[in-house]
Amino acid sequence: MTVEYLPSNQKRGKFMRYDTAVILKRYFLCERALVTGQAGWLSGVPYFDIKMSLPKMLWEDAMTAHELRNRVYELRFPSRMLEIGDDQALVDLIHQSHNAPNPLAFILGLSRVFKPALKQAYVDYLEMADLLGDGPTHRFLELAIKEKDVQIQTLEKLVSPYLEKNDPPSIEVALQWVKQLQDKLNQIGGIGIENCKGGEVNLSDKVFSPYEVPNRDKRFIPVRFYWPDIVDKSFPYGEGVKLQLRSAISHLNEIWAVENAGFILHEFAKDLGWDFIYDAARWVYDESRHCTMGYERLKQWGFEENELPLGTYIYDSCKGKDPIYRLGMLFYFESKNIGKKPERIKSFAEFNDQVSQHDMDFDWADETIHTAYGKRWLSAILEKRGLDPKDYQKIQAECDRLVDEVIHSATEEEIQQITSITENMIEKAKHIVAAYERV
Incomplete structure (x- = not known):
């Protein structure tokens, strides 16, 4: 006897509950790593306007991360596990980016590599995710996209004068660092919907720690x-x-x-x-x-x-x-x-x-x-x-x-x-x- 079925070819059935949790977990891990890096660099960034702008950004990132984390727990209920797993190389790369050679390099790594990558990941995710099954995620990721866009524009605007004033060697070091970050991010597959490709991430042997003597703006x-x-x-x-x-x-x-x-x-x-x-x-x-x-x-x-x-x-x-x-x-x-x-x-x-x-x-x-x-x-x-x-x-x-x-x-x-x-x-x-x- 042949059993007949109604057709099911709607794209909104692409991601199941667990698939969604895996992706959102990745985004949480990235946001968390960015929050700790931005916080740790506050004493090292000399530029007053950027020093005052990063706190709002890292707080917004923490709010997004909090929503991601809660959503992952909802989708994985009753499990409360948030293992790094296949995202280890990606998380390692963001943590290694904290070892930027100078403040300018760290800021540009945010504005030109990681914040744009996360913003695009959120855009791509929402284009494929189901509004019915995953409506709560739509709400906070739509806000996160807007916030990331403003963050990127703000950082680029604020850093522009320092790219002109800084001594050329420091600028060259910063730009080279950004290229290394982008190349490495591309190699491991970026921040997206698919799992990263993995592999070794060796940008620096240093272990970052915040400045104990704060860098301050010379205008004061x-x-x-x-x-x-x-x-x-x-x-x-x-x-x-x-x-x-x-x-x-x-x-x-x-x-x-x-x-x-x-x-x-x-x-x-x-x-x-x-x-x-x-x-x-x-x-x-x-x-x-x-x-x-x-x-x-x-x-x-x-x-x-x-x-x-x-x-x-x-x-x-x-x-x-x-x-x-x-x-x-x-x-x-x-x-x-x-x-x-x-x-x-x-x-x-x-x-x-x-x-x-x-x-x-x-x-x-x-x-x-x-x-x-x-x-x-x-x-x-x-x-x-x-x-x-x-x-x-x-x-x-x-x-x-x-x-x-x-x-x-x-x-x-x-x-x-x-x-x-x-x-x-x-x-x-x-x-x-x-x-x-x-x-």
């Missing part, structure tokens, strides 16, 4: 201490104009927190896993927003980069130390200063400085989240090491000591320098106020 004034009251207790915190300036400079100098959050994301990614990476990506992004808040207020008031101090003393205090103290340092300063924010918000309202009030208000909300991050992840890493998770307070105490040690190392020359910078800023601010009152 490089200092260790960014305001006199840090090293001179007789210098008043100030009211009125002085408080506005002090707050804006403090926000600008959260650049150390951007770099530090990136450092710990990279260093603890393996030990603490995805949930930590996800929280830390948000932490990095938030700190970059705070830094940019201060920068934009100062620029709006009329200050130029060459009048603004960028300090390193908090970041410096952890140099050569266990990265747990960098995590502790973020927790320490978040919990130490959060109680002062409502008072500042009230003061700015009295000055009718709505922007400073607005920025401090949102800063306060972020830092309540960060305090919880600090407590959670300090406890987690202590427990991972077989120690008492409640001992995070001892880490805080050591952070206090480390910072005091650096502060006490301040020289008279440094104190005079930052006092002069500050007095010049205050004097200029007074002229700005006077000019405004005459209008």
